[in-house]
Amino acid sequence: MPQLTLESIRSARERIGPHIRKTPTLVFDYLNRHRGKQIFLKCELFQRTGSFKIRGATHCVLENVVQARRSGVIAASAGNHAQGVAAICHDLGIPATIVMPTTTPAIKIHNTKDWGATVELIGTVYDECHEYALSRAKARGLVFIHPFEDPHVIAGQGTIGLELMDDGILEQVDAVIVAVGGGGLITGIGTVVKSLAPKKKVYGVTAKNAPATWKSFHTKQPCDERVQFTLAEGVAAQRSDAVMLKHLTAVVDDIFNLDEETIAHAIALLAEHGKLVVEGAGALPVAALLSNLIPENKVAVILSGGNIDLPALGHILNHGLVEQGRLIRLVITLADRPGALHSVTSVLAETNANIQQITHQRTTLRTAIGEVEVEVDLETRGKEHSDTIVKALIEQGYKVKRVS
Secondary structure (H helix, E strand, O other), rough: OOOOOOHHHHHHHHHHHHOOOOEEEEOOHHHHHHHHHHHEEHHHOOOOEEEEEEEHHHHHHOOOHHHHHHHOOEEEEEOOOHHHHHHHHHHHOEEEEEEEOOOOHHHHHHHHHOOOOEEEEEOOOOOHHHHHHHHHHHOOOOEEOOOOOOOHHHHHHHHHHHHHHHHHHHHHOOOOEEEOOHHHHHHHHHHHHHHOOOOOEEEEEEOOOOOOOHHHHHOOOOOOOOOOOOOOOHHHEEEEOOHHHHHHHOOOOEEEEEEHHHHHHHHHHHHHHHOOOOHHHHEEEEEEHHHHOOOEEEEEEEEOOOOHHHHHHHHHHHHHHHOOOOOEEEEEEEOOOOOHHHHHHHHHHHHEEEEEEEEOOOOOOOOOOOOOEEEEEEEEOOOHHHHHHHHHHHHOOOOEEOOO
16 A cells, blocks of 8 residues: 655646646635634635545546456445546546435435436445445455545545645645545645644544544544534544544644534635535534634635535525524514504514515414414514514514514
């Protein structure tokens, strides 16, 4: 097995160049103003497949191309590695089978099939897919492309670090922040950073609902932890192992663990203020900044992917509007008589509240005889505007309950 070195990563860059994009690095003006930091966003969501994973997948397939052409390729993936393998196999005319969890977002399944791969849905977490794919590889003589525990894959991911160096970003920052699932991405980037600028920090971020790698790093022991639902399904690994733990402890300074609310907040913030659609795993480094976990002021953030389902994105954005007080639900009690509803909507119009949905409830257990309830969803300008609307309704004699 080849060693992972700076030179192997440089070699990978030359090899994969024709098949990937050199992604841009953007200044995050909004968060810089509000956090007093200098934040650079490395936008791997602009890759051909919407994720960094095509880098490592491409390098590994090219290293095994003779056998791959002869027998085909198989991989296990929660989605982004799947698309990377499928894309390079499409380029080279190699048949690819991808084993994915049944919980994989529909967009990732669709995109993998769109690259021409055969998709099999097995189990609910990556580890179940991994075991099944390995057994299929042995039985059929297929080339198995591991998503992270392979020096060729890690070298491919490490080319992101070389691009940070080429663009002059590495010399400007004091830390690089990377999402961590299995650990291949942060190991590759960390190898570059620690080889070229050993005093600069490398931080990893995981989801609390998938804590195996975080716990392993801090206990210095491989572990197996139950995975719960997480918006960052791209990092939802159930097990860590000794091989990746050795890589991580060599190049990573610390790993943080974040909750779902913070991840959702980061996704919404990037969409509204960065104009970037980023998936949960990709938003983890920004979530770490929002949680004030990073002491350094000059940082590079790896936005590792943008493959998020539209329904999930819509739910997150609505949740963000509720959090900001820009979307509120009120239950208003009024007299059961003609024109009463018109009077309520007149107050809402006068306060410039935009009605999104309204439900007129004539019979509920909460209302007295001669009363009705109106449940209304309102779009507002923010918390202060919302308070003004509620105050205006109360001043007109209505009973108002705000539903969180």
